[in-house]
């Protein structure tokens with residue numbers, strides 16, 4: 001057995017030495033890139049370039065490694081190379097262990113500084129104030145819909161969207177002991193309680209449900225009190241040493257949450273982008289239909305349409321629209337130019353690479 005392993009391990013050692021040399025070369029070039037950027041005051045993080053690198057490695061991947069896994073490796077390589085230029089600080093809805101934190105690492109890799117915030121408002125504030133270079137906020141959940149606070153703050157602040165992240169959201173029911181004996185209350189964020197309501201009605205109909213600020217906070221509470229069960233990610237459960245009563249209790253097995261990267265950076269075109277805009281129309285029959293006509297005329301696909309009541313007027317709405325393409329794509333630019341003329345309100349939230 002050992003005789004057979006030895007030469008194989010020698011080959012792996014040789015390859016690892018080559019990988020290390022290549023990583024050092026890549027790192028030195030990233031440092032040069034950093035100097036060039038510093039001279040011109042150009043942004044360190046270039047999401048469009050990183051998206052292209054990740055798409056490229058998946059397309060060229062010869063196997064046997066899985067493309068997702070190869071992307072994870074390259075994301076970390078880029079994160080480390082980027083950190084040689086500057087370590088970016090990313091604010092997110094904390095505490096540590098939330099799905100937002102998972103989204104942060106999925107976008108930026110782990111060579112970053114993180115700033116856990118107590119609310120979505122705080123993420124926006126820290127990002128606008130420059131305490132963080134970027135913020136990561138939840139935008140919508142596939143089963144529960146829009147995160148209204150995020151939509152309102154996108155409208156009210158000067159932040160720009162430079163990226164989107166989509167992650168599977170799996171909830172687990174967890175307690176200090178790993179059993180439901182003596183448990184009197186289930187704590188979770190209101191969204192998570194809603195996403196697990198069918199399962200809870202079926203398995204624990206009599207137990208009180210209490211909404212708390214985040215699933216991670218629920219995990220903290222459960223770690224301190226054996227009468228509390230938490231619904232949270234298994235990642236949060238591990239962090240706070242909880243036992244899993246039941247994994248994957250969300251009603252929709254394909255449950256996903258989409259996050260936006262916010263900041264002052266305007267991402268360039270990556271070849272596969274989304275653009276988010278907010279619109280309002282005069283309160284007239286057929287106004288929304290007329291407003292959106294330029295998109296169809298220029299062959300621009302709409303991928304999302306969401307409305308929010310405006311704070312003024314009784315029946316007035318803001319429309320949050322996502323389209324395919326980048327502001328700098330000719331068809332998108334022309335369609336938005338025409339659309340702007342018919343809108344009572346028009347704001348571009350940003351163009352950014354589509355999530356992987």
Ligand SMILES: C=C(O[C@@H]1C=C(C(=O)O)C=C[C@H]1O)C(=O)O
Pocket residue numbers: 030033044045046047049050053077078079081082085
């Ligand atoms: C090296 C660069 O800086 C950063 C690091 C990248 C990388 O390591 O490939 C890519 C984009 C930037 O976020 C660059 O802009 O090319």
